[in-house]
Amino acid sequence: MARNTLEAWIPEEYSSSPVIQSINQISAVEALASRITMGSDTKHVPRTAGMGVDVVSKGGAYGEDTSLNDEVLLTAIKFGKAARLAEEDIDDQVANIIQSKMIGWSKSYAKMIDNASLAVSGAANGTTIPFTSLYQLLNTTDSGLGYTGGANITTAASAGVPTYSEFSTAIAKVEGGDYFDPGNMVAIAHPAFRASLRGVVDGQQRPIFNENGAGTPDTVFGVQVRWSLGAKLSTTATAAPAGRPIMAFVNPELMLLGIRSGPESVFIDGRDGLSALTDESILKMRARRGWAYGHPAGAAILVG
Structure with missing residues (x-):
């Protein structure tokens, strides 16, 4: 049957879209990560275990580096939802139901992409666990990289209030590594940490947490804090995780976010095709x- 509708995926414009603005405000991963353009469903991104350096005498031979060279694989996973909209609501000039649904989807997506990327436990399966999250990565031994599972995870003894020592121990795990970059380091944390941080002081009774005003990021130990509602542990990716909150100390240059498509939307008019049996249209939103x-x-x- 011929169609005369707007049934084509329309990407959101990054410069002015309220959907994009909402996602970047809520999602730490979308706002901070290194964006890798993907021209297909999968993309291999080079990774190196580093490269050594020697003193080379005048006329001497250069020593050859033996550090491991490998790659990480990005696989595009689709995050989407469809909303069935009554024609009466679409025609309502008071409330823009389509825009409202798109903003609602963007907020849920922002929380889910953070949760999937940072805080899901368990091996990736491409569906309920779309990726190997940062938490799962740090829980897994990788002999090729010389990393022991759990080494960079600190779990607070009390689920209520982590201590100064526990905060300090967690950030020290990355500060002592070869990939520490003080100019780029960011803490991504669930807002549940705000209350516990307010009372934490160092040995000289100085607060480790500075709450700053609008436009100035909060800091902990001098490191910028980005708050994320998706930064709670869960067994599957979700926009409403219910596990223990986490604070992840990361280098955004190592956060690799593959961009295959979207956010984008398609509007399927209810006046055409089988859907014409009801006065309803369908709005679909997705990002890959x-x-x-x-x-x-x-x-x-740090697991709070």
Whole structure:
């Protein structure tokens, strides 16, 4: 049957879209990660375990580096949802139901992409666990990279209030590694940490947490904090995780976010095709993303 509708995926414009603005405000991963353009469903991104350096005498031979060279694989996973909209609501000039649904989807997507990328436990299966999250990466031994599973994860003894020592131990895990970059380091944390951080002081009774005003990021130990509602542990990717909150100390250059497509939407008019049996149209929203963290030694997590 011939169609005369707007049934084509329309990408959101990054410069002015309220959907994009909402996602970047809520999602730490979308806002901070290194964006890798993907021309297909999968993309291999080079990763190196580093490169050594020697003193070379005048006329002497250069020593050859033996560090491991490998790659990480980004696989595009689709995050989407469809909304069935009554024609009466679409025609309502008071409330823009289509825009409202798109903004609602963007907020849920922002929380889910952070949760999937940072805090899901368990091996990736491409569906309920779309990626190997940062938490799972740090829980897994990788002999090729010389990393022992769990080494960079600190779990607070009390689920309520982590201590100064526990915060300090967690950030020290990454500060002592070869991938520490003080100019780029960011802490991504669930807002549940705000209350516990307010009372934490060092040995000289100085607060480790500075709450700053609008336009100035909060800091902990002098490191910028980016708050994320997706930064709670869960067994599957979700926009409403219910596990223990985490604070991840990361280098955004090692956060690899594959961009295959979207966010984008398609509107299917209810006046055409079989859907014409009801006065309803369908709005679909989606984004296709891949994720990997470059090296486990370049991150640390505190489980609150």
